[in-house]
Amino acid sequence: MEAGAVLLLLSALLGISSTLSFYGDSVSFNPPQKQKDGTFKVALYHRQNGRSSCAHQSSFSCQDGVCSSFDKSGVLQTDQDDTGQGRWCQSEGRTTVTVRTNNTSFSLRDSGCCWVSNVRGRTNRTTEAELNLGTRSDSRAINSCPVTSAVSSLRVPQNCFSRIRLLALDPDGDKVRCRFASDAAAPANFTLDETSCTLSSTGQIQAGVQVLELTLEDFPSKNITLTYADGTSEFREASDMNAPPLCKVKLQFSMEVLPPIPNCEAGHVQPMFLVRTPSHGDILHATVGQTFQLYAQAQAHHASIHDFQVSGPQNMTKEVKDDRSGTAEVTLSWTPRRTDLYRFVPVCFTAETNATQSEMRCVVVMVTQASITQGKATVQCSPNKMMVALDKASMPGIDENFLELRDPSCTLTSNRTHIMGSISFSTCGTKLEDKGDYIVFKNEINSFELPNEIVIRRKTVKIDFSCQFPKTISISSYYNLHKSDYIFTESSFGSFGYTFEIFRDENFTNKVEASAYPVEVKLLQTIFMGIQANSELPNVTLFVESCKATPDDNPENSRSYDLIENGCLKDETVIVHPSDQNEFNFEVQAFKFTGNYDQVYITCAVILCEPGNPFSRCAEGCLKEPSRRRRRGLSKETSTHYITQGPLQFIGPAGPNAAKDERDAAMKESESLAAGTSPSDSPDTKSKGDRWEIQELLNSNITTVVFASGFLVSLVLLAVVVRHYSRKRKAEDRNALIVSDFEN
Numbered sequence: 001m002e003a004g005a006v007l008l009l010l011s012a013l014l015g016i017s018s019t020l021s022f023y024g025d026s027v028s029f030n031p032p033q034k035q036k037d038g039t040f041k042v043a044l045y046h047r048q049n050g051r052s053s054c055a056h057q058s059s060f061s062c063q064d065g066v067c068s069s070f071d072k073s074g075v076l077q078t079d080q081d082d083t084g085q086g087r088w089c090q091s092e093g094r095t096t097v098t099v100r101t102n103n104t105s106f107s108l109r110d111s112g113c114c115w116v117s118n119v120r121g122r123t124n125r126t127t128e129a130e131l132n133l134g135t136r137s138d139s140r141a142i143n144s145c146p147v148t149s150a151v152s153s154l155r156v157p158q159n160c161f162s163r164i165r166l167l168a169l170d171p172d173g174d175k176v177r178c179r180f181a182s183d184a185a186a187p188a189n190f191t192l193d194e195t196s197c198t199l200s201s202t203g204q205i206q207a208g209v210q211v212l213e214l215t216l217e218d219f220p221s222k223n224i225t226l227t228y229a230d231g232t233s234e235f236r237e238a239s240d241m242n243a244p245p246l247c248k249v250k251l252q253f254s255m256e257v258l259p260p261i262p263n264c265e266a267g268h269v270q271p272m273f274l275v276r277t278p279s280h281g282d283i284l285h286a287t288v289g290q291t292f293q294l295y296a297q298a299q300a301h302h303a304s305i306h307d308f309q310v311s312g313p314q315n316m317t318k319e320v321k322d323d324r325s326g327t328a329e330v331t332l333s334w335t336p337r338r339t340d341l342y343r344f345v346p347v348c349f350t351a352e353t354n355a356t357q358s359e360m361r362c363v364v365v366m367v368t369q370a371s372i373t374q375g376k377a378t379v380q381c382s383p384n385k386m387m388v389a390l391d392k393a394s395m396p397g398i399d400e401n402f403l404e405l406r407d408p409s410c411t412l413t414s415n416r417t418h419i420m421g422s423i424s425f426s427t428c429g430t431k432l433e434d435k436g437d438y439i440v441f442k443n444e445i446n447s448f449e450l451p452n453e454i455v456i457r458r459k460t461v462k463i464d465f466s467c468q469f470p471k472t473i474s475i476s477s478y479y480n481l482h483k484s485d486y487i488f489t490e491s492s493f494g495s496f497g498y499t500f501e502i503f504r505d506e507n508f509t510n511k512v513e514a515s516a517y518p519v520e521v522k523l524l525q526t527i528f529m530g531i532q533a534n535s536e537l538p539n540v541t542l543f544v545e546s547c548k549a550t551p552d553d554n555p556e557n558s559r560s561y562d563l564i565e566n567g568c569l570k571d572e573t574v575i576v577h578p579s580d581q582n583e584f585n586f587e588v589q590a591f592k593f594t595g596n597y598d599q600v601y602i603t604c605a606v607i608l609c610e611p612g613n614p615f616s617r618c619a620e621g622c623l624k625e626p627s628r629r630r631r632r633g634l635s636k637e638t639s640t641h642y643i644t645q646g647p648l649q650f651i652g653p654a655g656p657n658a659a660k661d662e663r664d665a666a667m668k669e670s671e672s673l674a675a676g677t678s679p680s681d682s683p684d685t686k687s688k689g690d691r692w693e694i695q696e697l698l699n700s701n702i703t704t705v706v707f708a709s710g711f712l713v714s715l716v717l718l719a720v721v722v723r724h725y726s727r728k729r730k731a732e733d734r735n736a737l738i739v740s741d742f743e744n
């Protein structure tokens with residue numbers, strides 16, 4: 001105890017001179033291991049953030065001197081500001097503690113002074129953790145603490161702050177509760193979602209440095225019994241948040257709230273992560289002795305990304321590449337050692353520009369033995385579903401009867417050699433994720449237990465798989481015909497979606513069901529279409545900036561016809577019907593493109609605004625001078641999203657005979673084209689050809705090696721990247737179209 005006090009005093013003295021700018025810290029634990037002599041050994045990793053120096057030896061102590069032999073390995077600086085201004089750095093130090101107690105839990109504490117000067121005038125800091133020492137009945141091991149971390153220096157313009165998703169992952173699958181630390185009140189206008197560990201604002205946050213001190217606690221999500229060293233045991237009911245937590249750790253970080261900027265859109269001046277970047281909360285895998293790599297890519301159109309800030313383990317190396325076109329990438333490499341085995345290592349990163357920063361993303365790297373099992377699996381992505389096939393031979397010990405998809409009502413099938421699943425994008429619990437430049441559909445195969453099973457001898461499995469599609473092409477192509485739900489996420493608006501439907505009459509209630517697509521229409525028939533916005537925010541105004549028709553589902557087709565442009569009605573048959581502020585209902589008389597095109601797709605550009613804001617795009621309405629540059633940052637509104645519906649299929653005679661009935665919707669050159677085409681030409685060759693090619697590309701198999709280990713058999717199928725429709729190809733297609741027009 002005395003030694004602890006001396007250490008504390010020493011560190012306080014040292015601290016005054018060297019840690020005048022504490023930026024926060026986090027601690028992660030390996031679960032305590034019981035030794036033969038009855039003591040427990042706990043390895044802890046302390047990450048400390050600071051201004052120009054942060055590699056201080058941490059000096060934890062336990063209450064009542066139950067801890068002995070603090071075995072500290074060197075503290076290493078793991079990341080630092082590369083601008084030469086020494087604005088931030090992070091270090092990690094490993095300490096192994098021997099705990100001698102017959103108590104059910106023990107706690108550790110490290111305190112000091114000198115938070116970075118901040119708006120609330122916080123000075124003293126305390127780092128604490130409390131760990132339960134009981135053996136869990138479910139895992140037959142001592143509890144693992146929630147895993148968390150943060151980069152050294154978070155920066156956000158005052159008007160752009162909407163939320164920060166913090167890492168709060170529990171290796172045992174427990175429920176994690178995040179709270180503001182009891183000795184530190186919530187900073188003004190901040191609120192914390194206790195379940196998702198998301199920090200958001202309830203009003204304007206004060207500019208300057210904000211310091212945040214949070215506590216993460218885990219509670220079992222199943223009924224468990226804890227058995228202690230002295231032979232006593234304790235029952236813990238599932239999700240009983242009134243019971244003491246199994247583990248309590250602290251996460252402290254600082255956030256610099258910068259002056260407002262004109263545009264908060266991700267990808268404008270604030271970098272946006274691109275698709276190859278892992279998602280927040282992903283679990284990645286590393287193997288002892290093998291180099292693990294994490295790749296992230298970010299883009300900002302109006303700023304240059306010069307660095308990535310990283311919170312990672314000791315000796316993780318960082319290689320940043322900037323391609324000078326607004327996109328930068330980072331490769332993090334790390335080779336786990338024996339002592340890292342079974343560690344859950346948090347890794348967080350942000351993309352840095354001079355003026356601001358991207359969102360922070362955090363993942364957890366799970367370190368396992370040299371892979372015991374090499375699993376083989378194949379994912380096939382097709383326009384509206386994904387098919388996964390697991391090679392049984394590569395995964396011995398996996399019982400297919402105890403595997404399920406995210407939605408257990410969807411079944412897996414199997415033959416002698418494979419376990420197969422065919423999963424639609426809209427069912428089976430498939431999740432849609434907007435990854436900036438790509439849309440990703442994700443599902444997973446998990447093993448499950450029978451409710452009354454006491455001992456599980458099967459291996460547990462989790463197999464993540466996904467299909468991803470570039471956003472440059474309208475999503476509707478993947479739904480072959482009808483697609484009504486579009487989902488987007490934007491930092492200042494959260495998640496929101498649109499439905500785009502064709503209705504049977506002017507009441508806009510009786511929609512044409514998906515199975516009836518393509519919708520058959522006759523020329524000059526009235527078509528009723530409705531767009532509805534659904535948002536997490538209670539009151540939003542929907543604005544339809546433009547709607548145009550194209551003969552295929554490529555909204556960038558040069559053959560197009562405007563119905564609405566810049567908020568103004570362009571076609572005289574368009575009539576807008578009155579509706580709620582989150583809806584837009586309109587009618588238009590059916591038309592078709594001259595030439596052998598008997599299909600029409602409608603693509604609309606839509607925006608959501610905060611209601612009642614006179615400066616929003618929604619309030620401006622029809623703009624005769626579209627070139628006027630708008631400063632979106634001044635009002636809360638989303639960026640423009642494109643939604644497509646169709647096709648409308650024309651029935652009845654097509655081709656030159658019907659030409660006199662057609663409203664001329666095409667471009668000039670198509671008139672001569674129509675005159676020269678013979679009715680025997682197969683209609684819509686071009687668009688069919690396109691679709692076929694897409695399908696062919698999507699159907700190409702990509703085999704991914706998955707791995708598993710005896711500790712927690714876990715299979716990861718990396719996303720199947722299908723890059724079939726880059727901008728370049730699109731341009732080529734368009735050229736081909738123009739050429740063929742001339743040839744005709």
Ligand SMILES: *[C@@H]1O[C@H](CO)[C@@H](O)[C@H](O)[C@H]1NC(C)=O
Nearest residue numbers: 100101102103229230231232
């Ligand atoms: C726990 O340990 C303390 C001192 O180490 C001892 O006095 C006490 O009897 C022990 N209690 C039990 C229940 O073993």
Ligand SMILES: *[C@@H]1O[C@H](CO)[C@@H](O)[C@H](O)[C@H]1NC(C)=O
Nearest residue numbers: 064066101103104105106107
């Ligand atoms: C046991 O732990 C509790 C809670 O941490 C603490 O209040 C108590 O003093 C401890 N008892 C001993 C003997 O260490």
Ligand SMILES: *[C@@H]1O[C@H](CO)[C@@H](O)[C@H](O)[C@H]1NC(C)=O
Nearest residue numbers: 012112113121122123124125
């Ligand atoms: C900070 O800690 C010092 C010494 O531990 C104490 O004297 C002081 O009152 C503390 N300050 C605050 C604001 O808690």
Ligand SMILES: *[C@@H]1O[C@H](CO)[C@@H](O)[C@H](O)[C@H]1NC(C)=O
Nearest residue numbers: 188189202203204205206207
């Ligand atoms: C909290 O937000 C409200 C509304 O935006 C604002 O009036 C108030 O000044 C903010 N409080 C602080 C301490 O910044």
Ligand SMILES: *[C@@H]1O[C@H](CO)[C@@H](O)[C@H](O)[C@H]1NC(C)=O
Nearest residue numbers: 222223224235236237238451
């Ligand atoms: C958990 O325990 C509670 C209280 O004993 C009981 O009511 C509940 O049914 C149990 N739940 C499960 C899933 O066993």
Ligand SMILES: *[C@@H]1O[C@H](CO)[C@@H](O)[C@H](O)[C@H]1NC(C)=O
Nearest residue numbers: 073076313314315335336337
């Ligand atoms: C990190 O690298 C240094 C120098 O190569 C080495 O001495 C140290 O042991 C390494 N630490 C870890 C945790 O890998």
Ligand SMILES: *[C@@H]1O[C@H](CO)[C@@H](O)[C@H](O)[C@H]1NC(C)=O
Nearest residue numbers: 083085304305306353354355
């Ligand atoms: C970033 O800002 C610093 C000073 O604030 C300046 O010297 C440097 O040139 C800037 N870098 C870029 C890439 O704009």
Ligand SMILES: *[C@@H]1O[C@H](CO)[C@@H](O)[C@H](O)[C@H]1NC(C)=O
Nearest residue numbers: 389414415416417418419420
């Ligand atoms: C089982 O199904 C997979 C995937 O469809 C197939 O590749 C394999 O040949 C089938 N095996 C047998 C024995 O039919």
